Amino acid sequence: MRGAKPHLVIDNGAVRSAPRVPSWMSKEAAAEWRRVVPILVERRILTRADLACLENFCVAVGQVREMERHLQQHGHVFEAYKVTDDGLEICLGLKRNPAVGIQSDAMTRARLLAAELGLTPVSRSRPAIRDDGDDDSLLD
Numbered sequence: 001m002r003g004a005k006p007h008l009v010i011d012n013g014a015v016r017s018a019p020r021v022p023s024w025m026s027k028e029a030a031a032e033w034r035r036v037v038p039i040l041v042e043r044r045i046l047t048r049a050d051l052a053c054l055e056n057f058c059v060a061v062g063q064v065r066e067m068e069r070h071l072q073q074h075g076h077v078f079e080a081y082k083v084t085d086d087g088l089e090i091c092l093g094l095k096r097n098p099a100v101g102i103q104s105d106a107m108t109r110a111r112l113l114a115a116e117l118g119l120t121p122v123s124r125s126r127p128a129i130r131d132d133g134d135d136d137s138l139l140d
Helices: 027-043 048-074 098-116 121-125
Strands: 077-083 089-096
Touching (some): 027 048, 048 098, 089 098, 098 121
Antiparallel strands (some): 077 089
């Protein structure tokens, strides 16, 4: 990458110590919380206002992992059957496991929230918007 590297904006209201994992989180979501919170605290970019976004991110990542475990055990597709009035089973063919859609939605949410929290390479490479007290406008 050419040019000056972007600088992270350090928020004076940033959380200085890692908040506890919410007790209601799943095991997988809590593991993600424990993984990313120290990174965000060290960068001094996480504020109390960001905690709901962080919770949602961790829940989404937890869902991705839980659905992956389910899909590994049960497969991405299954044979669907219909029982007729006569008691006969008719195969309707292969159907997509609903966990595929749940996982896909959670992956999208996790990716979007990760970008909001500065947890993706692209989001970290963007120049930060600062208020340095300089009133000069780019339009002047």
